[in-house]
Every structure is written in C-alpha cells, then in structure tokens.
Amino acid sequence: MKLPVVPDNAVLLPIDMQQAFDSAPWPRRWNADIDRNGLALLAAWRAAGRPVIHVRHDSVMPGSTLGPGASGNAFRPGFEPQAGEPLVTKSVNAAFIGTDLDLRLRRLGVDTVVTFGISTDMCVSTSVRVGANLGYRMILVEDACDCFDQPDGDGTEIPARDVHRAHVATLRAEFAEVTTTVAFVEALRRPHAA
Incomplete structure (x- = not known):
C-alpha cells in the first residue's frame, strides 16, 4: 500500500471511541482489532x-447508552x-456540526x-464527508474503524464487514484517502514518503 503523506500541520481525530458500543442495544460489530489499531495510531x-483532538458523542436521546452520565459514554480504555x-x-453524527x-x-x-473510530458508516463517514466539503484533506485509517450489522429493510441483515467495505469504498472514491494502521505508522516514521 502506498504510504500517505502526513504534513506537519495534520491533526488526529479519534471519533466516538466509547464503551457503549460493546453491549446492547448495539448490534454485533466485526473489527476485533479496532482497539489495538486505534491505540497504535495514538501512540505513534x-x-x-x-x-x-478527541470527539465524543454525548447523546441527547432519553435513555441512550451514550448520554452524559451513562457508563457507556466513557472512553474505551486507553482512548x-x-x-x-x-x-x-x-x-x-458529524463532528463539525x-x-x-x-474553528x-x-x-x-x-x-x-x-481519523478513525466508531462507526464507519455513521459518525466517521459523516464527519469525513463534512470535513472534505469544508476543504480539509481527510485521511481515513480504515482498519481502526468499526461498525455494526445493519437491517436491510427486507427482514435480513447486512453483515457489519460488508457495511464497512461499502462505506470505505464510497469515502475513497470522493472524500478521503484511505490507509491502514501499519501504513500510516510507517508514514509517520518517514514523514516525506510519497
């Protein structure tokens, strides 16, 4: 994979790395490596x-597991x-709204x-799209993202991995450069890699 160019004035934006997503009512996720990859990015x-700059979702929906004061609102360990x-x-959904x-x-x-975080198809994708529309060069570290199985409206579910792949493909097509944790960490070691 081609290494991304990471300018000195770049910012890392972890999105919604929160504990609520580990249990009900949230559906099954696919990426067992999200914490390991996200922590490697942060460390590097x-x-x-x-x-x-960290982003946290403070839900205003009554009873939400992401509401301020709810245990699920807390960051995942290490984040x-x-x-x-x-x-x-x-x-x-959008970190800019x-x-x-x-500012x-x-x-x-x-x-x-x-950027990276949870979930690929919701807050990560929306934030990437808005950021790109505002004129920022967006880089998505796709294997440090995760999402959930989604009902398709016809009584079956789209597996989380497929939801992730489709959204990453769309973001790559128009809104962001897409990379992996390994490639990104290597690019940080060699900041002028092309």
Missing part, C-alpha cells in the same frame, strides 16, 4: 508530538484524552485531518 502520533488534548462533544471543531482546526492552521 503522540510519540511524534502531533496534536490530537481518554491526555493532558493538553482537547475534547469536542457532539450530539449529531454544532461544535467548534472547524479549532483553522486556528491550528490544519489542512489535513486523520
């Missing part, structure tokens, strides 16, 4: 001294923001946003 990014790493909270994320990025002089 932090070791390179790069800025991280908590560290000192100096800002947190953006949202209540809709109803938040100050765009934060512009103040930092960012033109490239590297």
Whole structure:
C-alpha cells in the first residue's frame, strides 16, 4: 500500500471511541482489532508530538447508552484524552456540526485531518464527508474503524464487514484517502514518503 503523506500541520481525530458500543442495544460489530489499531495510531502520533483532538458523542436521546452520565459514554480504555488534548462533544453524527471543531482546526492552521473510530458508516463517514466539503484533506485509517450489522429493510441483515467495505469504498472514491494502521505508522516514521 502506498504510504500517505502526513504534513506537519495534520491533526488526529479519534471519533466516538466509547464503551457503549460493546453491549446492547448495539448490534454485533466485526473489527476485533479496532482497539489495538486505534491505540497504535495514538501512540505513534503522540510519540511524534502531533496534536490530537478527541470527539465524543454525548447523546441527547432519553435513555441512550451514550448520554452524559451513562457508563457507556466513557472512553474505551486507553482512548481518554491526555493532558493538553482537547475534547469536542457532539450530539449529531458529524463532528463539525454544532461544535467548534472547524474553528479549532483553522486556528491550528490544519489542512489535513486523520481519523478513525466508531462507526464507519455513521459518525466517521459523516464527519469525513463534512470535513472534505469544508476543504480539509481527510485521511481515513480504515482498519481502526468499526461498525455494526445493519437491517436491510427486507427482514435480513447486512453483515457489519460488508457495511464497512461499502462505506470505505464510497469515502475513497470522493472524500478521503484511505490507509491502514501499519501504513500510516510507517508514514509517520518517514514523514516525506510519497
């Protein structure tokens, strides 16, 4: 896989790496490696001294497992923001809607946003699309994303892995560069790789 070019003014944007997604009412997920890959990205990014902006979904729906104060709202182990790493909270799918994320990025002089998280087809995809529409170069680390089995409306389910593949293909076609954890970490070691 071709290594992505990661400019010095890029930001890492983990999206909704929260505990709620591990249990009901959320359906089955497919990516058993999401935490391992996401933590590897964070470790490499932090070791390179790069800025991280975390995104957390604070649901406004009554009874949501992602609501503020619900145990599921908490970050997955290891994904908590560290000192100096800002947190953006949202209540809709796109991390840019109803938040100050765009303003934060512009103040930092960012033109490239590297992202991963849960779920590929919902908050990750929506955030990537909006970010691209706002003029950011978006890089999606696809094997550090996860999503759920989805009902197709005809009484059967589309397996989560297929949902993921279709959304990654669409994002690759128009909205983002797509890479893997291994390729991205290698690109950080060789920042001028093409």
